[in-house]
Structures are given as structure tokens and as C-alpha cells.
Amino acid sequence: MRLSELETPCLVLDRGRLEKNVTVLRRHIEGLGSRLRPHGKTAKSIDVMNLALDHRSGGITVSTLREAEYFFAQGIGDILYAVGIAPVKLDHVADLIRRGAAMTIILDTIEQARAASLKGRERGVAFPVLIEIDCDGHRSGIGGDDPLLIDLGRFLHREEGVELKGIMTHAGGSYNCGTIEDIRRMARQERQGALTCADALRSVGLPCDTVSIGSTPTATLTEDLSGITEVRPGVYMFHDLVMAGLGVCTVDDIAMSVLASVIGYQKKKGWIIIDAGWMALSRDRGTAQQVTDQGYGLVCDCQGSPFPDVIVTATNQEHGIIARRGGGDIDFNTFAVGSPVRILPNHACATGAMHDRYYVVDGTDEIVAVWDRINGWEDGPQV
Amino acid sequence: MRLSELETPCLVLDRGRLEKNVTVLRRHIEGLGSRLRPHGKTAKSIDVMNLALDHRSGGITVSTLREAEYFFAQGIGDILYAVGIAPVKLDHVADLIRRGAAMTIILDTIEQARAASLKGRERGVAFPVLIEIDCDGHRSGIGGDDPLLIDLGRFLHREEGVELKGIMTHAGGSYNCGTIEDIRRMARQERQGALTCADALRSVGLPCDTVSIGSTPTATLTEDLSGITEVRPGVYMFHDLVMAGLGVCTVDDIAMSVLASVIGYQKKKGWIIIDAGWMALSRDRGTAQQVTDQGYGLVCDCQGSPFPDVIVTATNQEHGIIARRGGGDIDFNTFAVGSPVRILPNHACATGAMHDRYYVVDGTDEIVAVWDRINGWEDGPQV
Numbered sequence: 001m002r003l004s005e006l007e008t009p010c011l012v013l014d015r016g017r018l019e020k021n022v023t024v025l026r027r028h029i030e031g032l033g034s035r036l037r038p039h040g041k042t043a044k045s046i047d048v049m050n051l052a053l054d055h056r057s058g059g060i061t062v063s064t065l066r067e068a069e070y071f072f073a074q075g076i077g078d079i080l081y082a083v084g085i086a087p088v089k090l091d092h093v094a095d096l097i098r099r100g101a102a103m104t105i106i107l108d109t110i111e112q113a114r115a116a117s118l119k120g121r122e123r124g125v126a127f128p129v130l131i132e133i134d135c136d137g138h139r140s141g142i143g144g145d146d147p148l149l150i151d152l153g154r155f156l157h158r159e160e161g162v163e164l165k166g167i168m169t170h171a172g173g174s175y176n177c178g179t180i181e182d183i184r185r186m187a188r189q190e191r192q193g194a195l196t197c198a199d200a201l202r203s204v205g206l207p208c209d210t211v212s213i214g215s216t217p218t219a220t221l222t223e224d225l226s227g228i229t230e231v232r233p234g235v236y237m238f239h240d241l242v243m244a245g246l247g248v249c250t251v252d253d254i255a256m257s258v259l260a261s262v263i264g265y266q267k268k269k270g271w272i273i274i275d276a277g278w279m280a281l282s283r284d285r286g287t288a289q290q291v292t293d294q295g296y297g298l299v300c301d302c303q304g305s306p307f308p309d310v311i312v313t314a315t316n317q318e319h320g321i322i323a324r325r326g327g328g329d330i331d332f333n334t335f336a337v338g339s340p341v342r343i344l345p346n347h348a349c350a351t352g353a354m355h356d357r358y359y360v361v362d363g364t365d366e367i368v369a370v371w372d373r374i375n376g377w378e379d380g381p382q383v
Numbered sequence: 384m385r386l387s388e389l390e391t392p393c394l395v396l397d398r399g400r401l402e403k404n405v406t407v408l409r410r411h412i413e414g415l416g417s418r419l420r421p422h423g424k425t426a427k428s429i430d431v432m433n434l435a436l437d438h439r440s441g442g443i444t445v446s447t448l449r450e451a452e453y454f455f456a457q458g459i460g461d462i463l464y465a466v467g468i469a470p471v472k473l474d475h476v477a478d479l480i481r482r483g484a485a486m487t488i489i490l491d492t493i494e495q496a497r498a499a500s501l502k503g504r505e506r507g508v509a510f511p512v513l514i515e516i517d518c519d520g521h522r523s524g525i526g527g528d529d530p531l532l533i534d535l536g537r538f539l540h541r542e543e544g545v546e547l548k549g550i551m552t553h554a555g556g557s558y559n560c561g562t563i564e565d566i567r568r569m570a571r572q573e574r575q576g577a578l579t580c581a582d583a584l585r586s587v588g589l590p591c592d593t594v595s596i597g598s599t600p601t602a603t604l605t606e607d608l609s610g611i612t613e614v615r616p617g618v619y620m621f622h623d624l625v626m627a628g629l630g631v632c633t634v635d636d637i638a639m640s641v642l643a644s645v646i647g648y649q650k651k652k653g654w655i656i657i658d659a660g661w662m663a664l665s666r667d668r669g670t671a672q673q674v675t676d677q678g679y680g681l682v683c684d685c686q687g688s689p690f691p692d693v694i695v696t697a698t699n700q701e702h703g704i705i706a707r708r709g710g711g712d713i714d715f716n717t718f719a720v721g722s723p724v725r726i727l728p729n730h731a732c733a734t735g736a737m738h739d740r741y742y743v744v745d746g747t748d749e750i751v752a753v754w755d756r757i758n759g760w761e762d763g764p765q766v
Contacts, residue, residue: 004471007472007761008760010761041700041701064701083646083658084647084658085646086391086644086645086658086721087644087721088388088389088644088721088723089390089391108647109647109648111720111721115720132647134649139656139704140646140647140649172699261469261470261471263523264515264523265492273467273522275467278667279736283665283667283733285666316522317424317446317733318424318446318447318466319466319522321522336494337492337494338469338470350661353662353737354736356759376738376739377391
């Protein structure tokens with residue numbers, strides 16, 4: 001079956017590119033003496049994660065408890081839930097642990113630690129905990145010079161119901177770097193921030209077995225992982241236009257695209273209308289601040305070859321407008337009504353999230369598999 | 384059961400506000416002598432659409448064939464699919480028609496009309512067709528002075544497999560209006576654009592039974608619907624911060640919110656961290672160009688009362704940062720770790736799309752029902 005036979009819009013994944021991306025980064029991390037704990041937040045698919053793991057036992061990272069449930073049901077037991085724990089979710093994590101999952105949580109406040117200790121004692125489990133560290137000021141975490149780090153470490157080490165496993169940080173600021181050298185600097189800062197906090201805990205006699213870092217830009221460009229026990233990138237499996245704009249990959253490495261159909265024109269304006277809008281492409285405009293603004297995505301033919309400088313310039317819910325970047329003529333004959341096109345995404349996490357499955361190809365437009373994705377959060381109680 | 388018992392993030396719908404919103408607009412449209420054909424693209428829920436229809440037989444509008452399948456299975460037979468038809472979807476529409484649905488399609492090219500005629504003859508159906516008109520230059524459709532309108536009308540009237548039912552337009556440009564008077568002007572322009580094209584078809588002896596218009600801003604503020612047979616708004620059921628910014632509703636009319644939990648702080652920066660990021664709130668920044676920029680949403684307590692000028696200023700995938708608009712002190716005691724908050728959305732269509740169901744409340748934090756939503760496109764073939 002060919003892509004051109006599918007109802008549009010839908011999500012396409014190139015398996016050859018995926019396999020290359022996961023192999024290159026795994027070898028890089030292992031070559032530096034550390035271990036990959038791939039983040040499932042982008043893939044949300046057991047088929048993709050199995051390729052990323054390649055039979056390693058280093059476990060995975062997740063961004064939702066729904067991912068945790070799904071991957072655990074698929075046989076992956078070692079799971080780090082890398083969003084600061086909300087007390088209302090502790091019962092669910094305890095359930096997973098009691099069913100046999102090696103679930104680790106993260107936190108950065110005494111209030112969360114108290115709630116976890118209380119719930120752990122109530123449910124007869126000890127939650128493994130990493131303290132979240134702030135290495136770049138972009139979001140959550142404790143600064144390396146904050147006395148809270150040691151207070152929290154002592155609490156987690158002392159109290160029942162919780163167990164101090166180490167620290168984790170995420171250099172999310174690397175997405176805003178301007179040059180490769182900036183990303184390398186951020187990678188050094190991420191590693192150093194983690195090591196400083198690990199040393200601070202150890203210097204007062206606290207355990208810190210796990211020193212966990214990771215973002216796709218820093219993981220790709222790091223040159224030194226000594227002292228780092230695991231690295232947690234996610235986007236690297238697919239890459240995207242933001243990563244290409246950063247210089248972390250090339251456009252030819254991007255494994256994810258959205259298949260759409262041409263449904264009309266405004267020829268005087270140089271517009272082609274397609275049936276993929278922000279609902280299929282996402283609202284992400286991550287390339288807007290980069291040197292090359294890719295609009296809502298770069299347009300390719302059905303085999304996956306880009307049309308240079310032809311992008312999705314605007315979107316409504318189920319409509320996209322294709323035009324030449326900066327205006328200019330477009331060959332309407334190449335885009336007959338009904339023609340399938342493939343759109344490379346700004347941000348693979350955001351675009352993937354709009355779809356329930358991948359139509360898998362391998363360098364052509366022939367579909368070789370269909371892989372499901374697990375979106376959303378919990379099913380929750382029916383009232 | 385209370386909202387505070389739910390795992391976060393999740394989607395909350397206030398039934399009282401929904402009922403008020405659907406009643407006010409239905410009375411307005413019917414009072415002007417026209418009929419509502421509510422758009423299901425925002426609600427994607429039979430429970431919401433049944434309230435919007437209130438037992439009327441005027442049919443509904445959909446933005447995907449998945450919505451069409453879902454609403455048809457729930458007993459709604461009269462369905463307008465209001466995205467220019469892609470030839471690859473004609474077989475599916477023919478299936479729906481052969482199963483008894485009164486499905487209408489839209490198009491604005493001869494190529495689509497030829498494909499529909501061919502497929503209609505092949506499948507033994509006549510696709511009811513509305514010609515899409517461009518009333519404001521924002522997207523698709525034929526201009527009123529384009530000779531293609533009559534050519535297309537004649538083709539659809541003459542050929543087998545298709546049946547000319549009339550015309551439709553959508554004043555999407557109304558979302559960018561600056562004042563109430565601008566929206567009223569846009570409403571007049573939308574109506575006039577539709578009537579001009581309807582008259583042009585009729586003047587050469589072609590039928591034009593349906594004259595269909597509609598957007599939430601123009602439908603809310605129109606003062607004259609003479610000659611208009613149906614109006615197709617969708618967002619009005621929930622309203623959102625973009626609509627409030629336009630003056631189409633007040634903040635107190637907004638029926639949709641995202642429930643999140645406080646999971647940490649950066650107190651020196653005046654930040655509260657919650658577990659709702661762009662995955663739960665959407666990337667939509669529709670208020671960025673309005674007088675009051677609401678960030679990624681306005682923060683309310685668990686009962687739904689807004690904290691003035693407290694907004695979500697930044698998001699990552701599963702993290703949001705709450706701060707005071709423009710900086711300034713925030714009362715951290717009001718936002719203890721674990722506290723539930725509700726975030727009003729910029730754009731109800733985009734925020735709703737990130738969730739699988741509504742937790743329904745009615746003015747308080749007590750859950751009175753759970754209603755499912757139907758996201759995505761077709762399940763497609765398994766290869």
C-alpha cells in the first residue's frame with residue numbers, strides 16, 4: 001500500500017532515518033562511557049522505544065503516567081517519570097510499584113518529599129527519588145548553591161516511604177542556543193551543574209548513585225560524560241526543523257512528517273491550500289526565532305524530498321497554506337488538486353502529539369508498518 | 384467526586400456556562416430568521432452537540448470525517464463536512480451516504496468537481512455540494528467576481544454524481560478584528576459576499592437553496608441574516624480568551640478550563656510551576672496580538688474564579704510557569720504544592736484537542752458527568 005491511498009492528514013515515520021538516528025546517538029553516549037535512558041515523550045510508541053533501547057537494560061524516561069502504564073504493560077520495567085511529582089499522582093505511582101515497576105519520581109520541594117514519605121508509608125512502598133536540579137534557569141529545579149539541596153537530601157535519606165537515589169537535570173535552555181559552540185558550552189554547564197550537586201550530597205555523607213542529565217542538543221554535542229550515569233534525550237529519534245536549525249542534525253535526518261492533500265489554491269496570492277492545519281501540524285513555531293523561519297513546516301513530495309523554500313506559511317484548524325518563503329512564484333502544476341505532500345515538523349514532540357499512529361515507510365512512499373502512539377494522560381475515574 | 388481528586392492535567396467543562404452560551408446564540412440566530420448548523424470542531428462531543436441542537440433538525444457541521452462517523456453513529460444524519468474535499472476522501476463520504484447520512488461536501492475547483500462527479504457515478508450516489516466562497520481573503524474560496532463561480536455552478540448542476548445545493552463562506556478574518564464595530568462590518572461583508580454569489584448563480588438559472596455563513600464573532604454580532612439559510616459557529620459553545628479579547632463574550636462566559644496541580648516554584652523569579660504545559664494547554668497564543676496578552680492562559684482557583692493578572696507565562700511539554708502578568712509579587716501561600724488550579728484557554732478548539740474527555744462541573748468543583756471527545760482523523764487501514 002502507498003501513502004497516496006491514505007486519508008489525509010496522517011503521520012508518517014521513516015524507519016531508516018529513525019534507525020540511523022537512534023544508533024548514532026546511542027554509540028555516542030556509550031562511547032563516552034555513559035548510558036542512554038531514552039525519553040518516550042516524543043515517540044510514545046513501544047516499537048520506536050524498542051529500537052531506541054536495542055535490548056539494553058538501562059530503562060526509559062516518561063513524561064506522563066499514561067506512558068508509564070503503557071510501556072510497563074509492554075514489558076519495560078525501569079521507568080523514570082521526569083515531571084516533578086504532584087501529590088495527587090502518588091497513589092498511581094505506588095500502584096505501579098506494587099505491580100512490579102521500578103518507578104522513580106523527581107521533586108524539588110520539601111512539601112513533595114513529605115507527601116511522598118507519607119504516601120509511601122501508607123502504601124508500604126519506598127518511592128525511589130531523584131532531586132531535580134536547575135542547571136540553566138529555564139524552568140524547575142534547585143540551584144547548586146541552595147541549602148535546600150542538602151535539607152531535601154537528608155530528609156529523603158532519613159525518612160521512610162522514600163529513598164534518595166540521586167539527582168537529575170535537563171538543559172532545556174539548549175533549545176535556544178545560537179551556535180554549536182553555545183550548545184557545547186551548555187553541555188559542559190549541564191554536566192558541571194549535575195556533578196556539583198552530586199558532590200555536595202556526597203560530601204555530607206548522602207548517597208547519589210544516579211547522576212542523570214539530558215536534552216537532545218547537549219546529548220548530541222557533549223564531549224565529556226565522565227561522572228554522568230545516564231542521559232535522557234527524546235527528540236533525537238526523529239529530529240525536526242528546530243534541531244536542524246540548531247545544527248544538531250540535517251534536514252535529511254528528520255524521520256517524521258505529516259501527509260496532506262492539496263485541496264485548492266489562491267493562485268494570485270501564490271497559495272496552495274492543503275488539508276493539514278494546526279490540528280495536524282501543531283501550533284508550534286519553534287523556528288520563528290531561528291535564522292531560517294520554516295513557518296509551520298517544510299514541504300516535501302510524497303517520497304520525502306523537500307521543495308526548497310516551500311513552506312506552510314499559515315494554518316487554521318484543518319487548513320494549511322503553502323507558499324514560497326518570503327513570497328514569489330510557485331509551480332502550481334507540481335501541486336495538482338489531490339496531490340499528496342509531506343510536511344517536516346518544527347517540533348516532533350508537538351506534531352506527533354496530534355496523531356494516534358505512525359504510518360511507517362522506509363525511504364519511499366510504500367507503507368511497511370503501522371505503529372500506535374499513546375497520547376494524553378490518565379483515563380481517570382468515570383463519575 | 385471533586386476536581387481535586389483527579390490526576391492532572393485534565394479538561395474541565397462548566398455545564399451551566401455551556402447551556403447559557405448555546406441558548407443565547409441559538410435565540411439570536413433564530414430571532415433573525417435563520418437557522419443554526421452548529422460546528423462540531425470545537426466540542427467533538429455528542430453531549431455538547433445535543434445541547435447545541437436542542438432537538439432542532441437543522442443538522443451540524445464537522446471538520447473531519449471522523450467527527451462525521453461519530454456523530455452519524457450517535458444519530459445525527461444531516462452533516463456538512465466544511466473542509467474542501469480531497470479526492471482521496473470521496474469513497475469514505477460515499478460510504479456514509481450509502482449508509483444513510485445526508486452528507487454535504489464543499490469545493491472551489493473544477494478538479495474537485497470532476498473527481499466528485501466521477502466518484503459519484505462510480506459509487507451510485509450524487510454528492511450534495513456547496514461551492515466555497517471567499518468573503519474576506521483569509522483562506523480558501525472563490526471571489527464573487529471570479530467567472531469560475533458560474534462555470535463551477537454549471538458543471539455541478541449539469542453533471543451526474545454531484546448536485547449543486549448552494550454556497551458557503553466563513554469569515555475567519557473576524558478573529559483579527561479590533562473593535563465590535565469591525566466585527567459588525569465583517570458580519571455585513573460575510574452576508575453580502577454570500578448573497579452576491581447566490582444571486583449570481585440564480586441569475587443564470589442555477590439553484591442555490593443553501594446560503595451558509597458563520598464564525599463565532601460574526602454570528603454573535605450580526606444584526607441582519609435575511610437571505611441566509613444557516614449559520615455555522617463552533618467556538619461559541621465554550622468561548623475562550625480570544626473571544627473575550629474581541630469583546631464577543633466576557634471571561635465569565637468561558638466554559639472550558641484545564642485543571643493542573645502546583646508542583647514547585649522559583650520564588651526569586653516569582654514563578655509557580657504547574658504540571659500543565661503546551662501538551663495540555665496547546666501552543667495557541669491567539670491573545671498575543673490582542674490588547675491583553677493572556678500568555679498560555681488565565682489562572683483560576685478550583686471553583687473557577689480568576690486570579691486577576693495571574694497567567695501562564697511560559698510552557699514546556701508537561702510544565703507551565705505561572706507568574707503575574709508583566710512581573711510582580713505573587714502570593715505563594717495561595718498556591719501550595721499540590722493545589723489544583725484551573726487555566727482558561729486562549730483558544731477552545733486548540734486546547735480541547737489535547738484531551739480525550741471533559742470532566743463536567745456546574746459552577747463548583749463537584750464533577751457531575753464525564754463526556755468523551757472524538758479527536759484525530761481516520762483510523763485508516765492496518766497494513
